[in-house]
Amino acid sequence: MLTDVLRRFNRTYTQRIGVLDDSFLGTGRPLAVSRLLFEVGETPGTTVRALRDRLDLDSGQLSRMLRRLEADGLVTTVPDETDRRRRLVRLTPTGQDAYDDLEHRSERRAVELVAPLTGRQQERLADALRTADILVRAATVRLEEVASDAPVAREATRRYFAELDARLPAGFDPGGPDAPEPGATYVIATSGGEPVAYGGIRPVLDDGTAEIKRMWVHGDWRGAGLGGRMLRHLEALAAGQGHRRVVLDTNGTLLEAIAMYERAGYTRIARYNDNPYAEAFFEKPL
């Protein structure tokens, strides 16, 4: 059913909106090279590796295209001082002009495309595309276990703490550096390599209880059901490790989080730790 709609849309899309990419034609550069230039412009200072992943290109092919852009004076590549195997790619001023040109072409195409619609129709289309966008992106998020000291996990933790600090009335101080937590498992959700949600479990007592820790969802991704998905994932993980009950704590000001836990079947219990930032405590049998 949905797949029919999806496939039908796919056809419409490739025939009609796909021509947005045609705007990259007529620049005197092949499509792939323009796409690369555009990608460099979107994410200045990325590594060659990241471009390769993002555009799904052969390393040789990408390298040659970069040489071509360099020869045209559009990009520069310099070694990454933190890891000199990597090279960082940036636009030159000329490259920035070429990028701006691509932007304008793409924008013009988009304007042309929607011009025949009335104002109301344009609003409906914008709503529909926004919804589709976030759902499709949410659908393609990948959940993976990570070590809690992996760079992407550190980054997610940093953002989690930063958000607590911003939202709790008295701020938040994580205290010293991470203490190692024996038996803990952390899971990162990434979209295009960027962390978008994070969370973990650790065994608390020998009575078959696991605690859910550091549940965090990227601000741009609220409302996409990622929190619920992460929660289900962690519960399944805990069950797989033999736990029969999960508990968690949270601050009383995090209302959406509390609502989500309640929707997910968690019930309030009494304080079970001395975490000064925690005000609400939950449990759920598995």
Add this chain to the structure above:
Amino acid sequence: MLTDVLRRFNRTYTQRIGVLDDSFLGTGRPLAVSRLLFEVGETPGTTVRALRDRLDLDSGQLSRMLRRLEADGLVTTVPDETDRRRRLVRLTPTGQDAYDDLEHRSERRAVELVAPLTGRQQERLADALRTADILVRAATVRLEEVASDAPVAREATRRYFAELDARLPAGFDPGGPDAPEPGATYVIATSGGEPVAYGGIRPVLDDGTAEIKRMWVHGDWRGAGLGGRMLRHLEALAAGQGHRRVVLDTNGTLLEAIAMYERAGYTRIARYNDNPYAEAFFEKPL
């Protein structure tokens, strides 16, 4: 604003849904050939010409790809007996198998893509894509003047009459063959070569009045604002020809049509002709 959403979606799309086309890979045939095979399977018995338009290919390239599919025993091409310049393309049984395989691959990909979403999210996505689909298709409809005896105009007229016949309580009989209407102008709206809306104007009196005739919108395209767009187009055409007023008649059972005319600023007037099927009469100053 909308263009931002559109362009953002475009990126999400090419990265995530676009891979639906990748399902055509791994079949031992290049992507373009698979696409062609798929297109032939979707519209059995099309002409080479139609495929060329639909896939936007060079005639030589298409011809060679067809030879390749023929050599693989997947399609057959036979001359079109009604016009022996044209050739009709059909799948062989082997070709049908290969088409089914493409279908399955594409379906599987679609299922995988949306699997992580909850039921409610899948519904929301389906709604959003359905809306986006019809609006994007509506936006890319082309309006062109046609001779009222052009094949596409005849086809639209036939459907218009068929619909009247189905909807009017007493049925509808168009009478004899079309009488030539001096000074009449007809406009066809097409999407991918198919007629989706139709209408025309003809001068009625020498007092600067034009009459709108044969307004028809394809059943699958109701609610996409095509009727209103056609109406505005015809009004502009009439104004351009020096008319200062348009009139039209319609049957009382065509409620959406009447509602549309009223929304568009038409007011009811007295009967101005002896058309036995007409029960409501409208005018609008230009």
Add this chain to the structure above:
DNA sequence: TATTTCATCTGACTAAAGTCAGAGAATGCT
């Protein structure tokens, strides 16, 4: 009936995209 126009095809190309093996430098791991 002569001449345009149309639909399809072949030949002879060029350009773009994709593949694979391997080299060289930097870093990680034990």
Add this chain to the structure above:
DNA sequence: AGCATTCTCTGACTTTAGTCAGATGAAATA
């Protein structure tokens, strides 16, 4: 310190895709 791994690059391809100029046969048109 030694070996494996990672990142980027070059070289030497093959395959796809796209272009252009006709040729041929079949309709349409004057």
